[in-house]
Amino acid sequence: MGSTTSLRRTGVALLSAAVLAALPVVARRTDRVRRRVAAEQRGRTAWQGGWAASPQAPIAPFGPNWSEQGFADHTVRQVVRVSTGGTKARIELSNRYGSTPLRITGATVARTDEGASVEAGSVRRLSFGKDRSVTIPAGGRALSDGVPFRVGALESVTVTLYLAAPTGPATFHAAASATSYRADGDHRFDRGAAAFKETSDSWYYLSGVEVSGGKAPRRDGVVAFGDSITDGVGSTPNTNNRYPDELAERFVAAGQPRSVVNHGIGGNQITNDTAWAGEKAVARFGKDVLGEPGVGTVIVLEGINDIGGSGSSWQGFPGGPTPEVSAEQLVEGHRTLIRQAHAKGIKAVGATLTPVKGSAYYSEVNEAKRDAVNHWIRTSGEYDAVVDLDRALADPADRDRMLPAYDSGDGLHPNDAGFRVMAGALDLDTL
Numbered sequence: 001m002g003s004t005t006s007l008r009r010t011g012v013a014l015l016s017a018a019v020l021a022a023l024p025v026v027a028r029r030t031d032r033v034r035r036r037v038a039a040e041q042r043g044r045t046a047w048q049g050g051w052a053a054s055p056q057a058p059i060a061p062f063g064p065n066w067s068e069q070g071f072a073d074h075t076v077r078q079v080v081r082v083s084t085g086g087t088k089a090r091i092e093l094s095n096r097y098g099s100t101p102l103r104i105t106g107a108t109v110a111r112t113d114e115g116a117s118v119e120a121g122s123v124r125r126l127s128f129g130k131d132r133s134v135t136i137p138a139g140g141r142a143l144s145d146g147v148p149f150r151v152g153a154l155e156s157v158t159v160t161l162y163l164a165a166p167t168g169p170a171t172f173h174a175a176a177s178a179t180s181y182r183a184d185g186d187h188r189f190d191r192g193a194a195a196f197k198e199t200s201d202s203w204y205y206l207s208g209v210e211v212s213g214g215k216a217p218r219r220d221g222v223v224a225f226g227d228s229i230t231d232g233v234g235s236t237p238n239t240n241n242r243y244p245d246e247l248a249e250r251f252v253a254a255g256q257p258r259s260v261v262n263h264g265i266g267g268n269q270i271t272n273d274t275a276w277a278g279e280k281a282v283a284r285f286g287k288d289v290l291g292e293p294g295v296g297t298v299i300v301l302e303g304i305n306d307i308g309g310s311g312s313s314w315q316g317f318p319g320g321p322t323p324e325v326s327a328e329q330l331v332e333g334h335r336t337l338i339r340q341a342h343a344k345g346i347k348a349v350g351a352t353l354t355p356v357k358g359s360a361y362y363s364e365v366n367e368a369k370r371d372a373v374n375h376w377i378r379t380s381g382e383y384d385a386v387v388d389l390d391r392a393l394a395d396p397a398d399r400d401r402m403l404p405a406y407d408s409g410d411g412l413h414p415n416d417a418g419f420r421v422m423a424g425a426l427d428l429d430t431l
Contacts, residue, residue: 049208049259058171066172076180078159078203091144096140151211154257175266222244225263232264270337290346295344298347299387300351349426352391393406
């Protein structure tokens, strides 16, 4: 009996010693995890914008989408192309226009195969502060933790969100020029596309994909800021032919991949908020442009909707025309954007307003305003650089009209060839 008791005491002592010896190792590992998470949250990891889209309030002005109803026990799968690569990735989710907290039950990122399918073995679970789920407050946003994920410039990634609880109306981006997919139930880890039976032409909650660990970090990211012409309306869906996409391709072809992200919103104006086309540019600039990591340059192409949708000139805007605006008001709006950029050390490149003759926006009064704004952009010297997209797209036989070869068909939005010309007009060395 005494021998057995002695053996037990010896065993307990040895076990206790082993546990105590292991505790410093566990503590060190826990500390490393905490330090890594804290560093990412403080922004010490050198992140670059790979892809972005400006959030919009839920609305369906031009046809049905999923924003007004929202989601309940749905998986949403979205495919986006990154402009620059890296070895780690994280996503940004936005509840900017939500009226209640948004619960993301879980999320994954994977390499895109085709449509809603993903490459075998590429799915990575995303976490948020090391939790698998996250609740985003109304008006807020969330960044996932970085996950090891090697992706090259101009490669597509698939982000999948599972939304178990009813979300209510969803913050989204209306004109994706890309297909999103929806399935009933939880299909975050599906490789195949069979469960994703519904599609939409908008993006939901996803507002950014960021990468790190590629080239040496520099503050040389480019933000394209504007309206539907920046957003890519008129380009062929699912082909990444918007002008910022074409610009990213030029950087890659030159052997200098750079972060190029798109913050265009179809219908957006400089001077007026609209329910269907977002907050006015001077208000959203700080959130959409200045909030991007590693930005060095912003290209501003804004103002044509203020002109074409104002007063009684055109009744085609959802909700009716917006208040009349003068060229002087538009110039002051541009000056506000320049000041905001310069206050953060960001170079501002002004783009002239593109031709509209033959479109519903055209009138002699509107053309006079467009000419006045363009003259100021070209000659004032207030922008750090100018790209003359008006002249790049104009028909030599009628400079107020877009060359037919570049026209998507409405006289206002370029087609794929036109967007390629726009990107080609930019001087890479000035960006």
